[in-house]
Structures are given as structure tokens and as C-alpha cells.
Amino acid sequence: MQNAKDSFYMALRTRLITINPERTILVRGAVRPGILVEEAEAPFSQIPSDVFVLRWQGLGVDVDLDSTMAAEECEILYQTFGTQSFGGLDRGRLLSAMDEELVAFFQPFYTPKLNYTATPPGAMLTQVFWDEPGFTPIVTQRDRLSRSAKVLVYSYQEQGE
Amino acid sequence: MSDTAPRNPVSAPQMLADALLRSVAGTTALLRVTGTNTDTSQSEVGLVATTFFDVVVSPVVMRKLRPSWKEGGESKYELLVSATSVESQLNALDIVSAQALFSLALLVTVDGKDYLIESIASNEAFGAPYLYRLLLREAGQQGV
Numbered sequence: 001m002q003n004a005k006d007s008f009y010m011a012l013r014t015r016l017i018t019i020n021p022e023r024t025i026l027v028r029g030a031v032r033p034g035i036l037v038e039e040a041e042a043p044f045s046q047i048p049s050d051v052f053v054l055r056w057q058g059l060g061v062d063v064d065l066d067s068t069m070a071a072e073e074c075e076i077l078y079q080t081f082g083t084q085s086f087g088g089l090d091r092g093r094l095l096s097a098m099d100e101e102l103v104a105f106f107q108p109f110y111t112p113k114l115n116y117t118a119t120p121p122g123a124m125l126t127q128v129f130w131d132e133p134g135f136t137p138i139v140t141q142r143d144r145l146s147r148s149a150k151v152l153v154y155s156y157q158e159q160g161e
Numbered sequence: 162m163s164d165t166a167p168r169n170p171v172s173a174p175q176m177l178a179d180a181l182l183r184s185v186a187g188t189t190a191l192l193r194v195t196g197t198n199t200d201t202s203q204s205e206v207g208l209v210a211t212t213f214f215d216v217v218v219s220p221v222v223m224r225k226l227r228p229s230w231k232e233g234g235e236s237k238y239e240l241l242v243s244a245t246s247v248e249s250q251l252n253a254l255d256i257v258s259a260q261a262l263f264s265l266a267l268l269v270t271v272d273g274k275d276y277l278i279e280s281i282a283s284n285e286a287f288g289a290p291y292l293y294r295l296l297l298r299e300a301g302q303q304g305v
Contacts, residue, residue, distance in 0.1 A: 006206040013205070028195045029265055032205065040207030042267045045279045116206055 001059070001070050003115050004128045004155030008074065009037050009054055010121075011111035011128075016052070019104050020097075025051045049144070050094070052102065053077045057150075067126075068157040076102060076133070079146035088143045095138065095145045102149055106133055113155060126156045174286035175245045179220060182243055187220025190240060193268040193275075215270070216254065216262070218246040223271050226296075238276060240269065242293040244283070259283070259293060268300060275300040 016023060016033050023034035025048060027041065034051035047053045058073035078098050082091030110129040114121040133149040196212040222241045247259050256262050260281065269276045276297035283290040 009206060010202060026264075029261070037206060040205065043277055116202055117208060119203070121202065 001072060001155065001157070001161070003113055003124060003161060004070065004153060005037075005056060005072065005074075006116045007111055007113045007128045007155075008130070008153050009035070010114070010116070012052070012054075012105050015105035016101065019101050023051065023101070047077055047079060049079050049081055050098075051078065052098070065156075070155055070157060072153050072155075073150060074130075074153055075148050075150050077146065077148040078102070079144055081143050081145075091143065091145050095147060099135070099147070102133065106130070106151070113158075124158055126158060128153060128155045130154065170287045170289055172245075174291040175243075175289070178284075178291040179243050179245055182220040182222050182241060185222055187222055187243075188271065189217060189219040190221040190223075190242065191270040192216040192218060192262070192266040193270065194262070194265045195267060213267070216250050216266075218242050218250060220246070221271070223297075236299055237279070238297045238299075240271065240276075240295040240297055242295060244290040244292055247290075247293060259290065263293075263295070269295065269297055 013033050013035050016035050020034075024031050025034045025036065026032075027036065036048075036051065036053060038047075038053050038055045053076065055075045055077060056072060057075055060071040062069045062071075078095075080091050080094040080098065082088035082094055109131065110127045113124040113126050113128050115124055130151050130153045133151045135149045136147055139146045192215065193213055194216050196214075220243050224239050224241070226237045226239055244259075247262065251257075251259065251262060254262070256265070263278060263281050266278060269278060277300050279296040279298055281296075282294045284292040284294070
């Protein structure tokens, strides 16, 4: 299942670079695309703004198949305060831009499954696929607008996983 | 309204802060810092592919904040850190700012216990910090 989670994140990350290369974040001294996995970073008291944060939640397993299928629920959280030099008046527009980016980087709804413990990552036999995201309503907290989207990510368990 | 009277910056506030920290049994803290070249796919998905080293800052003083206990909640602490010590480490490590140093820190170790940084603030005089205040909470594996 970890390979599916890694592959899903790397697919979204690669697509985000194409869609909006200017969405970046400085993490541990390195400039990276503006998307990160919450459980793979140092804990933060508040999620960083203007980036996508992946949080893995539910898990379901179907063993009544030729290959065991796992379905993992991923919540993607994002928030914005708008542009400081604009007094935050564009925060609604920036959140809409993030909505559109999120819809765009989910397509196509599949990616090859890779094993990232190897260098370079090793290709596996199956694919990781997911359904359409479900968006939550916008939460307004003073000048902060936040929203999240949930998606179920499916993968088949392969030999050795 | 700002004070526009011409005054040359002096290091007196920093020296005074250091003296106060030492006078209340100032101790040493270790910042567990990651290397800066961590932008690999392995480090982004939680595979440890990075280096860690400890940055020593001293004198520091730790104090427990007013308890607001709740089930499963960790205690919170404030760590008062000498700006002089931070400044010397910035020069030694060639890091541009204290903010950058603290953002590289995964953990703070004081008296053998690990803490996570919640937030950072600084006290300044004449435009130069003389004290950093780190809001800490106990790292999860040691929280009670």
C-alpha cells in the first residue's frame, strides 16, 4: 500500500509542476513543488498556506479478488490568505485557482505504480487509480479561506508487498 | 509613532540577555537539523534519505507554560534562547537567518528530552534580536 501512496503523491507532484510551476514551498532549505505529504514531514501546528497537503485517512481492503485490492482515502487540504501586497482581497480568486489546479492534476485518474525504495524507482506491474474528488465547503476563518477534497485511491497488492 | 533619535546599535541588550539566562541556571539545547540538500523523491515520501546533525545553542532557559490539561494533550514549554548563540551558529553554518535555522530544525533536545517547535518569536532592541522564544511541546513518543 505504501507504494501506491508514494506513486499517487509523485504523480500529483509531477503534474503540478506542469500545471503551475510557480506554486512552490521551502521545506528544510529546499524549494519544492507546492505539494507535500503530511505524514512525511515534521509536524506543523498549522498547515502551510498556498500549498496542497496530502493527509492519508481511511483504508479498506477487498480480499475476495484474484489480487487483494486496497482502497485508501486521501484528503487534500489547502488554504490561502490571499496576496499580502493586495491586502488579501484576492484570497477567493487564489482559492479558486487552487481548486482548478487540483481538478487538473487529478486527471488522468491513474498512474503507474512504482517502488520508491529503489533508486531509480522500480516500475511495478499494476497501476494506481482513483475516482473523482469530493470537495468540502469553504471554511472562512477571519482572512483565511480553506477547503479540502477527498479521493479514494485504489491499488492491487503485488507479490512482495 | 517611532523613535527616530539617532542611536548606534550596541551589543548591550544581547549581553544583558545572556547574563540573565546564565544567572537563572541557563543550560544547553540541541537543535536536530536536517541537511539542506533534501529535495529528492525519497525524502519527500518519508524515506530517510537525508542527513541530520545537532546544532548547540547556549545559554537557554526552559519554562513550562501554564497548564491547560486535556485528555491526550502534551505539555507546552517556552525555550528562551540566547540570540548571541544563535548568531554565532548562523555564521558557522552559513545560514542566512535564524528563521531559516529554526525551520530546518526537526527537534529540540533539552536535558535528554525531545520537543517539537510550535512557533517562534523574538525580542529585539535597536533592530537586533537579543532573545528568541520557542514555543515547544513534547515530542509524541515521550508525551504523557
